[in-house]
Amino acid sequence: MIPRSLLFVPGDRPDRMEKALGLGADALIFDLEDAVAPTNKAAARHMVAERLAATRDHGVMLIVRINPLDSGFADDDLKAVLPFRPDAIMLPKAEGAASIAALTAMDKDMPPILPLAAETPGGLFELGSLRHCAEQLAGITWGAEDMAAALGASANRDEQGLFLPPYQMARALTLFAAAAAGVPAIDTVYPDFRDTEGLAAYARAAARDGFSGMMAIHPAQVAIINTAFSPDADQIAHAHAVLEAFRANPDAGVLQIDGKMIDAPHVKQAERLLTRVR
Numbered sequence: 001m002i003p004r005s006l007l008f009v010p011g012d013r014p015d016r017m018e019k020a021l022g023l024g025a026d027a028l029i030f031d032l033e034d035a036v037a038p039t040n041k042a043a044a045r046h047m048v049a050e051r052l053a054a055t056r057d058h059g060v061m062l063i064v065r066i067n068p069l070d071s072g073f074a075d076d077d078l079k080a081v082l083p084f085r086p087d088a089i090m091l092p093k094a095e096g097a098a099s100i101a102a103l104t105a106m107d108k109d110m111p112p113i114l115p116l117a118a119e120t121p122g123g124l125f126e127l128g129s130l131r132h133c134a135e136q137l138a139g140i141t142w143g144a145e146d147m148a149a150a151l152g153a154s155a156n157r158d159e160q161g162l163f164l165p166p167y168q169m170a171r172a173l174t175l176f177a178a179a180a181a182g183v184p185a186i187d188t189v190y191p192d193f194r195d196t197e198g199l200a201a202y203a204r205a206a207a208r209d210g211f212s213g214m215m216a217i218h219p220a221q222v223a224i225i226n227t228a229f230s231p232d233a234d235q236i237a238h239a240h241a242v243l244e245a246f247r248a249n250p251d252a253g254v255l256q257i258d259g260k261m262i263d264a265p266h267v268k269q270a271e272r273l274l275t276r277v278r
């Protein structure tokens with residue numbers, strides 16, 4: 001199942017990692033990167049490994065965000081967690097297929113990789129190359145915070161909380177790169193976790209645009225994200241109506257429903273939407 005909500009939990013907080021299993025998130029991302037101070041990296045690796053080693057009958061996908069390839073920490077991160085078989089590895093500051101190849105070469109049992117593929121300027125230019133290593137990918141996602149820092153920008157969102165043009169472009173290219181690779185597009189975090197209305201609107205727009213899910217940083221965001229990325233009753237009914245119209249008219253290439261044209265792309269959309277019904 002493609003995750004709708006992917007909740008970040010700092011890897012040096014065992015209490016929160018355990019509690020997070022029961023919060024309704026489809027996936028958890030145990031973070032060893034920015035949420036963990038350098039002095040805590042070694043302890044966090046073992047805490048995450050212990051969490052992975054505990055029972056896994058909860059059905060929640062467990063992802064580990066390691067440190068970037070050039071950080072000097074990535075090797076030890078992998079050595080600590082891979083024996084306990086995380087469902088995926090999140091690679092921050094990934095720069096295209098070369099980064100995926102470098103990570104894959106680090107262990108013969110590498111699980112699927114979820115790259116933060118547009119959170120550096122270099123990564124943005126390599127997004128298209130990810131379609132050549134689609135088999136290794138669990139999806140593609142991006143990050144606006146590190147991108148803003150790399151650009152020397154003082155903000156990445158406007159007063160309403162909406163992304164400024166450079167970040168809209170990174171987000172759109174992430175979506176295209178994921179579609180070109182045939183893997184899920186996962187949208188970035190909404191940092192203002194008290195603004196639940198803003199998050200609901202943002203997540204609905206992301207689902208509308210074609211993202212399969214979104215990362216979260218706080219438990220209060222999980223249910224909102226799950227709802228936004230689950231097809232609603234009207235969408236499900238419409239998808240069935242589209243498929244039924246073509247079933248009833250097997251020789252038609254194009255038909256109409258309520259005065260709107262439907263043809264092959266609409267059938268594809270309807271089929272895809274119905275795979276997301278739980």
Ligand code: COA
Pocket residue numbers: 007008009010016017019020031034035189217218219
């Ligand atoms: N995962 C699991 N539980 C979480 C959580 C998370 N990411 N964030 C908050 N909680 C839980 C805690 O259990 C907390 O209760 P407790 O203090 O009794 O344990 C409860 O929700 C309320 O938290 P709140 O007081 O609202 O927030 P906070 O100040 O404790 O934490 C953050 C705020 C931002 C530090 C925290 O949400 C967090 O660490 N988020 C993830 C950050 C991260 O991983 N970033 C890297 C990727 S961008």
Ligand code: MG
Pocket residue numbers: 034092143145146
């Ligand atoms: Mg970061």
